[in-house]
Amino acid sequence: MKTLTAPVREQMRASIAAQKRRELLFSAMGFAALFLMFVTFVALFIDMIGSGFDRLNLDFFTHFASRRAEQAGILAAWVGSFTVMLVTAFVAVPIGVGAGIYLEEYAPANKLTAIIEININNLAGVPSIVYGLLALGMFVHTLGLGASVLTAGLTLALLILPIVIVSTREAIRSIPGMIREAAYALGATRWQVVRHHVLPYSLPGILTGVIIGLSRAIGETAPIVTIGAVTFIAFLPESPISGSPPFVSFDWLMSPFTAMPIQIFNWTSRPEAAFQQNASAAALVLVAMTLMMNALAIWLRFRLRRNLKW
Amino acid sequence: MSSTAAANTAESAGNRMRYRANRHVKERVIELVLMLSALVAVFTTLGIVYVLVKESLVFFRAVPLWDFLSDSQWTPLFTDAHFGIGVLLSGTLTSSAIALAVAIPLGTVIAVYLSEFASDRVREIWKPVLELLAGVPTIVFGYFALFFVTPLLQRFIPGLPGFNLLSAGLVMGVMIVPYISSISEDAMRAVPMALREGSYAMGATRLQTALRVVVPAAFSGIAAAYILGISRAVGETMIVAVAAGMQPNLTLDPTQPAATITAYIVQVAKGDLPHGSLGYQTIFAAGLTLFMVTLIFNLLGFWLRRRYREVY
Known part of the structure; x- marks a missing residue:
């Protein structure tokens, strides 16, 4: 060698x-x-x-927007964001989870299913402002819902629908087929299998997706600016519960509103430095909210991966 | 005795049949409801197309399509109105180009590093951090571009206006990095280990393996990540609306203020134009343009992504 x-x-x-x-x-x-x-x-x-x-004190959370920067607060904005999120969750969760279950457990492999899948993929990539235009043309003018809490909630629900659907599907897909087979073997119907086995086991995964979707929705500005959310609001939507019959009122759904991102956008477009400070403080609150929601989702997923042993 | 037993059996058989029929009906109803919720996605797309096309048709009856594509001015609210979408497209193009010049190199390097170099522990720490960054609302990024990045840039570029495409584009780039890095990393991790082992067995280093074996093998996935990044940059609204100014400006110069398609829609929607006026319809024509551009990129991206999924 x-x-x-x-x-x-x-x-x-x-x-x-x-x-x-x-x-x-x-x-x-x-x-x-x-x-x-x-x-x-x-x-x-x-x-x-x-x-x-420096602006973050109790007054900032309990005061309405004002022409004087030092007295302005985010009361209408956070209440608005909260009510809009309520509508969004109420609409997006059942529809998104239902669609996820259908596509994973029921859908036959045919043209219609393929069309639905392509649509969901495409919707996930549509710019958020286009949803705003849809809402402006459809909800605000054609259906006459106006620039209300309901319109904003529906718009954001459509926007996060792909996120909820995709995470539901992923959660359902991770359940092994033998669980379903065992249930079928005992004579369970398809819905019983879904209701008693598939849904409970995939719940943490679905929840993660819902939280990520809502954290995306709460920070979205473009679609709700487009539907014409009012930037200066010095009143709260009507309370859902009242002292006199019928005790429950849904007037708040049709109330005009403002939201955290809108308030920040409004304050950033003011030239005065004092309003810029308000924008910073409000942005801090908004980022804290979304980061907390995201961290919760990441933690949930982490726990889920650790505990899941089929 | 035997007759009552027979009656009992007959009755229970009837019960069972009714129970089965009920159960069957309930199952069908539930399946129908679930299918309807899946169809919401289809209705949403149809709704978007219907609204955009309906309002745009009214617009294009007043403004010829050729003028829309070729006019070099965008002054829809002036008495001497011009509707040249090219003006807004130039703003969108410039800000997106800057964003991608930041996001593609950074996103790719991070993806290669996390997928091929980093230890599991490093990856476990950084992936959530990147995800958190992707969760920051875009209005906050817009605020950051206007009040932090622009003053910073003004120190290096004297005479840079307070609103400019450069700072909006840079921040947009940072915003897109997590999308690009996470999709490309997924694509690279889907490359079978045997390919890497083959390369190591030939004496290649980790870097050589990463760049000459893994990246080419995951190429369609990485390309899909880039394309989805482009589509996100083109559709991004609040960063440019806050930091790039809202005057239409036919320019490719990043140090200039300019309006993008998205910023224009926000500007008009924020004002109170009467429903049905030509100014109101312009935002739908602009929106239709935006929808078409992103649709093309999205379809291309999904086609590429599907291709790489089928390979392994």
């Missing part, structure tokens, strides 16, 4: 060293890219806290 001559050996060593350097360089690049994202995130937070933290 021939041993390598010294110069060839040196050449190979140099080439291996060069490859190793390149490898290290790429690792550094990857880490730098992640770090850049992290720094941006931190800068976003520090900037918001630096300029808005």
Whole structure:
């Protein structure tokens, strides 16, 4: 056997060293890219806290918007966001979960199913402002619902429907087929299998998807600006419960509203620095809300993965 | 005695049959309800197309399609109205190009790093962080672009106007990075281990394996990630509406303020144009243009994604 001559050996060593350097360089690049994202995130937070933290007191949450920046608060905005989310969840959860169950457990492999699937995929990529135009043409003018809590809730429900459907399907798909077969073997009908087995077992996964969807909806601005949400509101929607019969009122659904992102948008477009501070404080509240919802979802999924052993 | 027993059996058989029939009807009703909820997706798409096309048809009866595509001015609310969508498209194109110039390199490097280099622990930490970043509302990114990034850029580029496409585009890029990195990473992790092992057995380094084996094998998935990123950049609204200004401006210069298609829709919708006026219909024509552009990219992206799924 021939041993390598010294110069060839040196050449190979140099080439291996060069490859190793390149490898290290790429690792550094990857880490730098992640770090850049992290720094941006931190800068976003520090900037918001630096300029808005002083405004965060109880008055800020209990006051209406005002022409005077120091007295302005986000009462109408957070109540508006909350009521809109209520409608969104009430509409998107049953429809989204129902559609997910249908596509996983019932749908035959035919043209109609293919069309539904293509539609869901496509809807997930439609820009949110297009949903706003749909709502403006359909809900506001054709159905005459106006720029109300109901319109905004329905619009955002349609917007997050693909998220709820996709996560429901993924959760259902992870349940092994033998669970269903065992239930069928005992004479259960299809709905009984779904109701007593598939749905309970996939609930945490569905919940994760619903939370992520709602956190997306609560931060969406474009569609509700498009339907014409009012930016200056100094009253709350009518209370759903009243002291006199019939005790329950749904007038709040038709009430005009403002929401957190709209309030932030309104304050950012003001030139005065004091309003900019209000925008920072409101943005801080909104980001805290969405991050909490997202963190909850990530935690849920993490727990789910750990506990799930079929 | 035997007659009562027979009557009993007959009765219970009748019960059982009624029970079965009930059960059957209930099952059919439930299936129908579930199918209707799945059909909501189809109705939504039909609704979008119907609304956009209906209002746009009225618009195109007043403004010839050729003028819409070729006019170099966009002044729909002036007395001397011009409707050249190219003006708004130039803003959309410039801001999207900047965003992608940031998001594609960063997203790809992060995806390769997380999928091929990082340890499981590093991945477990960073993936949720990226997901959290993707969850920040776009209005907050818009605020960040206007009040943090623009002043920062003004230190390096003297004379940069307060509203400009550059800062909006950069922040939009950061916003899109998590989408691109997560889809590309999924595609790369779907590449079978045997391909990597073959490459290592030939003496390739991790970097050589990543760039010459894994990335080409996952190419259609990565391309799908880019295309979905493009479609997101084109449709992004609040960042450009807040940070890029809202004056229509036919320019490809990133240091200029300019309106995008989306920013224009927001601007008009925020004002109170009467329902049925030509100004009101312009936003539907602009929306239809936006819908078509993103639809083409989405279909391309999904076609690519389906292809790579079928390979392995």
